[in-house]
Amino acid sequence: MHNTIWRWHFYAGLFCIPFILLLSITGAIYLFNPQVEAQLDQRYEGLTITGAPASAGAQVAAALAAVPGSVLNAYELPATPQSAIRVLVGHDAEIFRVYVHPETLAILDVVEEDRRLMRVVHRLHGELLMGDRGSMVVELAASWAIVMFITGLYLWWPQKTGSLAGIAYPRMGRGKRLFWRDMHAVTGLLIAFFTLFLLISGLPWAKSWGGMLKEVRQIGMTKVVKQDWTTGRSSELADRKEMNTQNAAMTDNSEHAGHSEHAGHHHTEIEGNDYSAIDRLVAAVQPLNLAPPVRISPPSKKSPDWSAHSQAQNRPLRADIVLDGATGAIKSRKGFSDRPLLDRMIGIGVAAHEGQLFGWANQALGVFTALGLWLMVVSSIVLWLGRRSPGTLGAPQAGGVPARFSFAIMAIIVALGVLLPLLGISILIITLVERRVLRNIPAARNFLGLNGGSSADVPA
Numbered sequence: 001m002h003n004t005i006w007r008w009h010f011y012a013g014l015f016c017i018p019f020i021l022l023l024s025i026t027g028a029i030y031l032f033n034p035q036v037e038a039q040l041d042q043r044y045e046g047l048t049i050t051g052a053p054a055s056a057g058a059q060v061a062a063a064l065a066a067v068p069g070s071v072l073n074a075y076e077l078p079a080t081p082q083s084a085i086r087v088l089v090g091h092d093a094e095i096f097r098v099y100v101h102p103e104t105l106a107i108l109d110v111v112e113e114d115r116r117l118m119r120v121v122h123r124l125h126g127e128l129l130m131g132d133r134g135s136m137v138v139e140l141a142a143s144w145a146i147v148m149f150i151t152g153l154y155l156w157w158p159q160k161t162g163s164l165a166g167i168a169y170p171r172m173g174r175g176k177r178l179f180w181r182d183m184h185a186v187t188g189l190l191i192a193f194f195t196l197f198l199l200i201s202g203l204p205w206a207k208s209w210g211g212m213l214k215e216v217r218q219i220g221m222t223k224v225v226k227q228d229w230t231t232g233r234s235s236e237l238a239d240r241k242e243m244n245t246q247n248a249a250m251t252d253n254s255e256h257a258g259h260s261e262h263a264g265h266h267h268t269e270i271e272g273n274d275y276s277a278i279d280r281l282v283a284a285v286q287p288l289n290l291a292p293p294v295r296i297s298p299p300s301k302k303s304p305d306w307s308a309h310s311q312a313q314n315r316p317l318r319a320d321i322v323l324d325g326a327t328g329a330i331k332s333r334k335g336f337s338d339r340p341l342l343d344r345m346i347g348i349g350v351a352a353h354e355g356q357l358f359g360w361a362n363q364a365l366g367v368f369t370a371l372g373l374w375l376m377v378v379s380s381i382v383l384w385l386g387r388r389s390p391g392t393l394g395a396p397q398a399g400g401v402p403a404r405f406s407f408a409i410m411a412i413i414v415a416l417g418v419l420l421p422l423l424g425i426s427i428l429i430i431t432l433v434e435r436r437v438l439r440n441i442p443a444a445r446n447f448l449g450l451n452g453g454s455s456a457d458v459p460a
Contacts, residue, residue: 004409005151006396007449012148013380019141020373026125027198028370031355031363033118033313040117044084044099044108053081053102056282060275062105063087063098070096072275073243074295074309077286084108088295090244093237123233131233132207136422139206142199143423147416149192149199156185177386184379191372194365201349207232208422217342225340228318229350242302246273273298277325281306284328291317298325305331313356315347395449 029036054062060072063085070089078085085100097116099108113119120129128134158167165171168189170182203209210231218224230236281296291312299305306323315336322331336344351357355366388394417424438444 002155003396005154009148009151009155010395012144012151016141016145016148017377017380019138020145020377022128023125023138023141024370024373026121028367029121030118030125031366033122033354034356036118045080045082047082047084047101049082049103051103054105056085056278057275058105059085059100059102060087060278062100062107063089066098066107066110067091067096071244071246071273072278072298073240074297075278075282077282077292077294077296078102079292086293088113090240092244093240095240095244126202126205127233135205135207135232139203139209140422140426142202142206143416143420144426146196146199146420147423149188149196152185152188153192156189177383180379180382180386184376184383187372187375187379191369191376194369195373197349198353198366198369201346201353204229204346204350205231207234209420210235212421217340221340225343227343227346228315228320229346239302243297243300245301247299247301247304277306277328280328281308281323281325284323284330285321288321290319290321296323313351313354315351316344316357318347391447392449393447397449 056075060075064070064072064087067089070091073088073090073095076086076088081102083102085102087098087100089096089098095113097111097113099110100106101108114123123129126135126138128137130137156167166178166182166185168186170186171178204213210229214227214231217227230239275298278296278298285294285296285308288308290308290310291314293311294308295311296306296308297303303322306325308321308323310318310320312318318336320334322333323329324331336347339347348357352362355363384394413427417427434450438448439450444450
């Protein structure tokens, strides 16, 4: 029984190690996304302003002119009067961030959103820069990491409770092997809950698991309830295309379409799209004091109305407002508490996952977990190399599972396979390959430590 669980733990860890290293590094960096973004954008703050700023419409027009053929995706309310205006413009699935001087309308910079440092870190963390395929690989690694921690807790569970040495704290001065074993076990105990939380709270973003959740959350709903997170790269790109596809209301060039100018030649109606409402909407949204950053978006295929959205990473602070472009009046407002219970639970999980739910303590806890994962990886490699015999992988020998435990183990395997479909599929593949192929090849059998088991051990 012990060896069977140990083999699960060993192979899960062997597969997960490279992903744990990458995800813990990128995750730890992304915890400080607000601070890093603020530092990178420091040169766009504290600008010299000598007179009245240009209208929001003129600022949008300048941004659109900087990226020919683009449409307005969103106008971001400036943090201070001396801040550069951030205007997001797009075409198809591309989005560009244009930094506009609020008074002179000079273009300070144009940056493709996907090339910004923290966006690259975010994509590395969630999809390995490989799109939906990468998202599914990360999901598979996360699923096996859950198995790794569950089996690790079983192996850690004390058989004798006479002492906490080696259970709650490492034993010192009793040899390197025992030291590294204790460091591995005790560190795993300290970070197990936090790591399992991070693994589970990250699943809604994944292409496969998140797509399944998207269907489940619609059960019992009479209309489609839009979620405010994406599931895989294709979902994100689809959202962008909808945001960058203007609807009929934006192409109304009738005599009633408004025009506002700055310096005599900057119009809010550009290439057939009417953005004349932006000035009155900025004036209407600013007093609401929504959690920053706040973006105002025009009607599009995604939404038929003008809208304002708080994009705060601390998702419980977010709010979505639908606006009347003609008058600036608020047509509807939806706060975090108005969302379905499942969405609120996921939102809280996402905010904590990103280190933004309860301030610096959330970030510190994330760093602690990441460092713990690194220590676990290092200690596991030391233990593995110390135990591994020449010519073998070093996996624990396969052993039979007592009958009284077989049903419980199979029930757990089936439950995990259903809840984590990619894990279930991979378990079936591993089982078939081990039964039908590896056990019948002497070299593979010896290398993988399958000599001591029978087909009843699989999956081992």
